Structures are given as C-alpha cells and as structure tokens.
Amino acid sequence: MKNNPPSRQMSLIAFMQAQNCTNYVGSWRHPASMSDFMTPEYYQRIARTLEDGKFDMAFFDDRLAMPDIYGDDHRETVAHGVRCVKMDPSTILMAMAAATTKLGLGATYSTTYYEPFHVARLFGTLDLMTKGRMAWNVVTSLNDSEAANFGRDEHLEHDLRYDRADEFMEVVQGHWDSWEDDALILDKANDRFADPDKVHRLDHSGKFFKSKGPLPVPRSRQGNPVILQAGSSGRGMAFAARWAELVFAAYPNLEVGKKQYAYFKNAIAEAGRDPAQVKVAPAVKFVVGESEAHAQDKLALAMSTARPFDGLALLCEVLNVDFAARPYEKPFSDEELASISWHGLRDKVIAKSGKKNPSVRDFVEASGRGTVAEGPNFVGTPTQVADQMEEWFNGACDGFVIQALHTPGSYEDFVRLVVPELQRRDLFRKEYGGDTLRENLGLKRPQPRDWRRAQDALLAQKAKAV
Structure with missing residues (x-):
C-alpha cells in the first residue's frame, strides 16, 4: 500500500x-x-x-x-x-x-x-x-x-x-x-514553424x-x-x-x-x-x-580558519564604506549611516549593539562577518x-x-x-x-x-x- x-x-x-x-x-x-x-x-x-x-x-x-x-x-x-x-x-x-x-x-x-x-x-x-x-x-x-x-x-x-x-x-x-505554450507548430510539410499570432512583442x-x-x-x-x-x-x-x-x-x-x-x-x-x-x-x-x-x-x-582581515574586507564590501580610513571607536553619524549600501545589515548591527550610532568595532563584533559566529x-x-x-x-x-x-x-x-x-x-x-x-x-x-x-x-x- x-x-x-x-x-x-x-x-x-x-x-x-x-x-x-x-x-x-x-x-x-x-x-x-x-x-x-x-x-x-x-x-x-x-x-x-x-x-x-x-x-x-x-x-x-x-x-x-x-x-x-x-x-x-x-x-x-x-x-x-x-x-x-x-x-x-x-x-x-x-x-x-x-x-x-x-x-x-x-x-x-x-x-x-x-x-x-x-x-x-x-x-x-x-x-x-x-x-x-x-x-x-x-x-x-x-x-x-x-x-x-x-x-x-x-x-x-x-x-x-x-x-x-x-x-x-x-x-x-x-x-x-x-511565446505562448503552444506557439510552436514544427510542421515541415506545410512550412509552418510557429504561429505568429502566439508570439508577442513587448514594446x-x-x-x-x-x-x-x-x-x-x-x-x-x-x-x-x-x-x-x-x-x-x-x-x-x-x-x-x-x-x-x-x-x-x-x-x-x-x-x-x-x-x-x-x-x-x-x-x-x-x-x-x-x-x-x-x-x-x-x-x-x-x-x-x-x-x-x-x-x-x-x-x-x-572557527580556527578565520582571520581578522576577513571580516573587515567583507564589511567594507557590503556596506560600501572604507573602514581603513576611520578610527575604530568613532561612531557613524546619522548621515553616514543613511549612505550605507546594505540597510539590512546596518539595521541588524544597530539592533544587536543597542547603539543608534555604532562604530567600526560595533559593526565587526555585532555582525560576526567573516567568522562562524555570523x-x-x-x-x-x-x-x-x-x-x-x-x-x-x-x-x-x-x-x-x-x-x-x-x-x-x-x-x-x-x-x-x-x-x-x-x-x-x-x-x-x-x-x-x-x-x-x-x-x-x-x-x-x-x-x-x-x-x-x-x-x-x-x-x-x-x-x-x-
């Protein structure tokens, strides 16, 4: 059965x-x-x-x-x-x-x-x-x-x-x-490849x-x-x-x-x-x-295969921000946060860190980017x-x-x-x-x-x- x-x-x-x-x-x-x-x-x-x-x-x-x-x-x-x-x-x-x-x-x-x-x-x-x-x-x-x-x-x-x-x-x-599902005809004897009324322009x-x-x-x-x-x-x-x-x-x-x-x-x-x-x-x-x-x-x-640079490189990639030119503990301004490319990750870090204006450190630690902790x-x-x-x-x-x-x-x-x-x-x-x-x-x-x-x-x- x-x-x-x-x-x-x-x-x-x-x-x-x-x-x-x-x-x-x-x-x-x-x-x-x-x-x-x-x-x-x-x-x-x-x-x-x-x-x-x-x-x-x-x-x-x-x-x-x-x-x-x-x-x-x-x-x-x-x-x-x-x-x-x-x-x-x-x-x-x-x-x-x-x-x-x-x-x-x-x-x-x-x-x-x-x-x-x-x-x-x-x-x-x-x-x-x-x-x-x-x-x-x-x-x-x-x-x-x-x-x-x-x-x-x-x-x-x-x-x-x-x-x-x-x-x-x-x-x-x-x-x-x-193309409609039945547009193709493939009738060799009568030279009918497909129905033109069933193939449409988009314009x-x-x-x-x-x-x-x-x-x-x-x-x-x-x-x-x-x-x-x-x-x-x-x-x-x-x-x-x-x-x-x-x-x-x-x-x-x-x-x-x-x-x-x-x-x-x-x-x-x-x-x-x-x-x-x-x-x-x-x-x-x-x-x-x-x-x-x-x-x-x-x-x-x-976990032992992660390296510190991994997270920094990946965060800069997805946030479209260069962390190398920024003090590690300096909070991002509201204007800087608004310009960040990936809003979902930004919002996750703000929520997890509990800080309205997180720093580079907060992004690294709260995101876990590049580590198994993510x-x-x-x-x-x-x-x-x-x-x-x-x-x-x-x-x-x-x-x-x-x-x-x-x-x-x-x-x-x-x-x-x-x-x-x-x-x-x-x-x-x-x-x-x-x-x-x-x-x-x-x-x-x-x-x-x-x-x-x-x-x-x-x-x-x-x-x-x-």
Missing part, C-alpha cells in the same frame, strides 16, 4: 559560490577543503552529492568585484584569499546540469548592471537547456567597486536601485511571456528601460525560471513580496524568525499573491558529527540538528539555505547524516516529486501574463479602497 506524502515538507537549498571559498571565507584554509575550484569536476562533485541528498537546488551568490574597498586596495584581499576569485556562475551551472537530472540550479544576476533583455534571454535559454531546473536570484548589487567595473562613478542609491529593479522585472517577465517604454521584443526564446517546461530574492530592508522586502517565489532570509534567532516569517507572509498576501506559493528559507551554518563531541571538534576546526549555527548529532530544524520549520520558515564551512565535506556530512533523519521524520522527501524545479518546490507553473494579471488586480483593489 502506497503511503500518502506529508502535506508539508522542507525545501533544502545549498548556498554556493563560484570562487575560491564558500560564503565562509575561512573555508579555503580548511585542511579538508578541495582546492580544484577552477575545474568543472569540483562543482559536479558537489552537484552529485546534493542530488543524492534530494536537495531542491544549488544556488550561487555573486558579486561583480572582489572585496577591495578596505584601504582602496585589492592586495590584502588577494593575499588572504577573501573571495578574490569570482567566476560567472551561469557557466558553472551548465557543468553541474550535465552531471545531474533533477537538482535545481540558481544563479545571481544584477538588475543594476545588466540589461533586462540579456537576463531574460540568458535565463530562458538556461531553463531550456536544464529542462526546467533554473532559478534567477535577483539582486541590486552593493558597492562602488562594482559600479567602477561597469564604467559608473558610484553605486545607485538604495531605494532608486529597487525602483529600477521593479521595472527591470516587468521587462524580463514581459519578455518571458513572448516596453518606461522610466529606466526601453525594449521591443519579442524574446527569441520559447517557454520552458516549467514556464519560466523561479525567482529568488534576499531583500532584508523594508524596500527590499516589499520588492520580494511583489516578485519572489523563494526568499532567502537572515534570522539571528528563532524568536525573530517567527516574527519576520509572519510579517513577510502577510506582506505577500497584501501584494495580492498567495503566501503558500512563496517559500522562505533562512541561511544557516550546519556542523554535524556522529557524536556531539565530534561536532564540536569540527566546529572548533572551522549565525545561526546548528551544531550537534543528526538528531540534535534535525530537532533544531524541525523547531524552526514549525512557524519560522519553509526550508533552509545550507551554508558550508568547507567543501565538499560539509555537504557530504549533511546528506549522509542529517537528510536520513529528516526523512525518518517525514519532514523531507525520499524521492524527487517531479522533473522541474517548480514541481520539486511545490510551486505552480505560471501561465503567460499571470504576473501582470496579479499586478492589475492589486492596483484595482487599491483604487477601490481609496
């Missing part, structure tokens, strides 16, 4: 980087980390492990410059290996796709430094070539170093970036709607973009790539509520997580969307061992780790973004030790539910112009309320 699947299961996403380390800089120094990160085999090895563990997706974060804001110099960053290698993730995803058949694959592309047509065509093609397994992580980028690499004098102001990103999304979604003309169309890429079996987003500021969460289908969260603890989860799900509903069709997954570091003592030993080894951390035996995951899953999230402290061992440990315990508790699948990323995430396949109808309905509802 076939058992009915549980009504709700976790989503598991691996947090990847196309660089010399994971998101934890010290990982490259770990004695068990592989060093062939410039080869396809490195990423394919991880991809096969994740697919064996039935992960939903491997997702790549990205920046468009190495962390060189500290002291306005890249030399120390290169010397210490602080994320100084940054390859294009979309190319690496194709190598991983060739080694897998079910694993979802996500890449980060910026709405500030790319064009909508480029992104629509790239990700539409990737979705076809992976048979419906692609996701696009939408970011607005962070700092002046990225701006300089694209010929700009400075990075766009925070809210203006999101205004641009909103229109960017409208153009990309519009291009993905170019967009807005504040930031003009784009004609139609996109020369037909729709994939999952409709279009899944939209990922990680906005943590008020403006960023509003953007995510409007567009995202999977949101990466940053919770300092369970109590805050429950509040943010409820708040965000409500924001999705207010944006006229179904909260059940948007997954929320906090990023968490995992250290698991056959015994609690073994797990603590692993944690201590990972939590949360789930550490222990498979049972202990699964207990923590289950507690968070019941009220604070729909799944987890798994951060590795070394590669490929962190992922191998998780798949070997934690996944079977989650499966035993009926919290995670034993087999993939489908072939596309949407199917495995439990997301509906969008029809052309679904997003536009939802936006029009929301605008009509707001107008009626007024």
